[in-house]
Amino acid sequence: MDFCGKNINYRDSMQDKHDGSFVDPKKQIIDNLKYDPDSGVDGGDLRYSLHGYGAADIFTIDEKTGSIYSHKRLDREERALWRFIVLATDEGGGGLTGFADVIINVWDINDNAPTFTCMPDECNGNVFENSPADTLVMEMAAVDRDDPNVGLNAVLTYRITENVKNEFGTDMFNINPNTGTIHVAGGLLDRERTESYFLTVEARDGGGLTGTGTATVWVADVNDNVPKFTKTLWQAAVPENSAIDSEVLQVCATDADVGENADLMFSIIGGDPDEKFYIENDKEWQCGTVRLKKKLDFENARERQFNLTITVEDLDFSSVAVCLIEVEDSNDHSPAFLSQFIQANPIFEDVPVGTTVTTVRATDKDSDLNGKIVYSIKSDSDPLRQFVVDQFGHVVVANALDREAIQKYALIVQASDQGTPARTGSVTVLINLLDINDNGPRFEAPYMPVLLHAFDPDSEENGPPFTYSLPPDYQNSLDFSLTDNRNNTATITALRSFDREKQKVFHLPIVITDSGIPAMSSTNTLTITVGDENDNCHESGHKEVYVYSYKGKVFRELYFCMILVVFCAVSSFSSFMRHLQCTHIARTARKHITGYALF
Structure with missing residues (x-):
């Protein structure tokens, strides 16, 4: 039959409801598919079959009538076109077969609401503060899955349903109803006042379906704020002996801007001609640390107080403040005398107690307690405490003097300040004592312990x-x-x-x-x-001795004793002294005496 030799295209359409379901899931889509040019042939002898994707599970065909049915819901947004091959077999004509190419278009209905392309919480736009009206902020784009070529189902319009009011009560932003672009409407955007705004935007299609999204407008910073010191007058004190790079004080400022617009730089612009200080910057904390660059000297009148002018700057603006620094005296000088030695005028040993011998004077370049001097005598230079020195430096006799005990004094007079720790200087005071006749004669040899x-x-x-x-x-x-x-x-x-x-x-x-x-x-x-001294006078005396001859011999011992008796004077000297004296006499007399002695 002729059916099999022609491609017959059938286009039929069906409209799906907005909910994507059919009123009758087995709705007949195509009927009267029969066609056989053989006259006299009963159409009932034809058998139809459907072939292609979706055949049998989505679409079916009545094999006798050729009517095509859908038995599942169709969604144009999932598939808008279906294409099948329908075969027809002529049983009465000897089984001849023909085919038809069937195309099914799914017509669109408005079953999809508009949705915004950005994810929730990610619809962000940025605009610089102080931007004028009509400045583009962002585009709030939406899509509609319905067919844009059929009716107005996918034609979208935009509006802001929840706007932000400015100080005059008018909207701060507007939106292009056709493109969804958001612009500045009016009013001053001030990031320092409000950093972000939230707008509710609606997209509506031609069928009346709507979708909403939240647009977050971030206001970007511009450098429109002047940095300001947290105080206009800063005060600090620093010891003069502070080490180089020591921290003196910390100054801080604020800048309402952010980012690089709030990067602050501190510097000294006045009051420091000798460059004794410098400032170390800390951008993170918006502070500057004033540090010592050179050593200080309180004794230099120019360096006892500094009145610094400091400035803080950002990229475009600056401000100034005053920093008053007081230098505190440190005990860095010792009391000093004009000379190392002082020769006092000689004094008699019997001068009264309280007599001023001499006056010493020391100076100290430090101030207050660091320069207040107290005098004293070093103990080991005057162990007997014969002298004292008062607060005026007068060296005074404190106890009776004795030249026979000490003829000369070398007093070490100390001048100490009252700093912490104290510093000391010293001078040696030389004092000679003049003798007076205050001792009678006495034995030369002392009694020794x-x-x-x-x-x-x-x-x-x-x-x-x-x-x-x-x-x-x-x-x-x-x-x-x-x-x-x-x-x-x-x-x-x-x-x-x-x-x-x-x-x-x-x-x-x-x-x-x-x-x-x-x-x-x-x-x-x-x-x-007790040892003997020659403190007794000898007494003269005499003794008569009879000397006898003894057979022509004289005993040596008796001869010696006779000499002792004859020639030794009566004395109370020690036996040692008598022995020496009598021995000497005996040796002398022995030459002149002859004869025999007998006792």
């Missing part, structure tokens, strides 16, 4: 240190004294002069106690012998 040492055969813990003492009942306490030196020794000193011819030996009992627990003590006897 005796130094005693002790030992203990016990172990160390039961031994030294020792203590020395005289018994409480010692009867000769007016003759000798004992001094415990606290170093395991004791000193015995004679308290008077002695006459050997009256008593030549003294027995001194000494009690020595060890450090054991319990302590042990023993009494030791110190024998003191």
